[in-house]
Amino acid sequence: MQDTLLQVRNLKKYFPVKKEGYFQPQKYVKAVDDVSFDIHRGEIVGLVGESGSGKTTVGKTILNLIEATGGSVRFEDRVLFDVEAGKKMKRDELELLRQSMQMVFQDPYASLDPRMNVERIITEGIVKFRTCPKADIHKKAVELMAECGLDAACLQKYPHQFSGGQRQRIGIARAISLEPKLIICDEPTAALDVSIQSQVLNLMLELREKHSMSYLFISHNLGIVQHFCNRVCVMYLGSIVEIADASQLFTNCAHPYTAALLEATPSVKEPKTQGRILLTGEIPSPASPPTGCKFHPRCSKAMDLCAKETPALKDIGGGHLTACHLCC
């Protein structure tokens, strides 16, 4: 049995929408609707989906950066929150736990404070939690820089003096400074050029090996997810439609939406401009999602049942889960 690090159960996040009139009922955007998954120790789990599918909201809700509407999150043996049971971790306790759960953001330009030099940025957590004696902080900063492939001579520089790839390395150095067990990476390479992207990915793999961390890797790039992650969750309109091992998902996906995503990804190996089955239409608004299976209006295989009943996420063998009426 694998050791579960993070357990997410029935996570929900509804954002209220401005009412159309005073007597109109309150409507909600269901950004995350009933999402459950586990992350095992040392595992990299990918979370993929189009923009608006709720993947970033999942990441932020897990860290309690935004408050969940429903569901529960457990980290190791501690409950971060369980909305239904009315449990919530105390503020100071949560703060301590933050040491073990860190985040790397998408935009390396917006996520670093322009008024802090690099040394302050990467040692901020160490100073706050006093994880090492004051005299050793500088030494620790030098170590972190070396680990992330940055020149220690740059410690006194400011974020604007670095390129995008270097900034993302600073963001990673900051995240690993407290030796976390889990890092939530929200599209860490989306803003980088291809040749730089691989450098950052390799660094992340290397660091995971060294510190035995787990990653929740949020991305829309299926090419990276295929080779970077152990397991992959596919999200559509706030719900997970498929979870499978990366190798399984890319060779033998079960959900029509996953198939459509794979089909749409441009390829240098087999360009397929002609004769490609394209998904028609666009992702519907999460304020008024379709009834039944949320994907049915765009699905080529939709049946009558799909519009009526929401399919549950079911195991179709070997830990491969999918939410589709056709598969079960």
Place this chain on the structure above:
Amino acid sequence: MSNILLETKDLRVCFKSDASVVRAADGVSFQVERGKVLGIVGESGSGKSVTSLSVMRLIPKPNGYIEGGQILFHGEDLLRKSEKEMRRIRGNKIAMIFQEPMSSLNPVFKIGEQLGEALKLHQGISGKENRRRCMEMLELVRIADPKKMLDRYPHELSGGMRQRVMIAMAILCDPELMIADEPTTALDVTIQAQILQLLRDLQKKREMSIMFITHDLGVIAEIADRVAVMYAGRIVEEAEVSTLLRSPLHPYTRGLIDAIPENYDPKFGFRSIPGMQPSAQNMPQGCSFAPRCAYACSECGRAVPELVEIQPGHTVRCILGGKGGM
């Protein structure tokens, strides 16, 4: 009749800053054939957008200026045209679509008003006929309810819809050349695939030429006929798209192809090109890729290599004459 619609010769574009002058495009020469798609691929800062903007003569003034070279459209040098003549070409003979469709549409005008503007200006068509033509275009770019669309504002549309409107606007005057600057970068893969197919169909149907700028070789593989790879302001390799992807000759192109996650090889992990692109202020002597190149020798630092034709239609800027790609 010559088959070449657009040709740039030794185009050099500079930007002035407080202390220095930076050359963003340095001796860029390429040709766009009639009815063909030329892809220009490169990383950020390689000068691909600057090149496309200079064809439209839209380099931001007064800091940017075209230092030299020629841009021949139908054999006539666009750099010698007056601003008035240029305005007659822009949006009429040469149209452009941009990466961010929101910032290219005016938020305070309805789609119908913005769309018809070019038609009124260039061809003097207004009123009902204008509206009819706009609707026809929206239908052509596969917008479901074109009549309703005309009365909407840009903020009411999704990213994919806005890009469709931009494309409709671009083809309204039946241009001979369309410049597309990263038109699908801000879109999701499923929408990107729809837009690429749409562009391909329109290009075939109307025998339009497209200059397609992107950083994504996967997109290039799907849409382009020929492709030019840019690095640090220069074209380093140019070939037919299948040739380039199958047997790249420049070490940079090779590195770029290897770095695509699709070409992941468990033996090497994610492959990258060490180092980063030099900034335009401190460009290295000689070949600008040499500091990152695994095949670099002392000779690379001496002079900028010439673009050499190795095989018919396949040129490369490397003194190894293609050995680096093997």
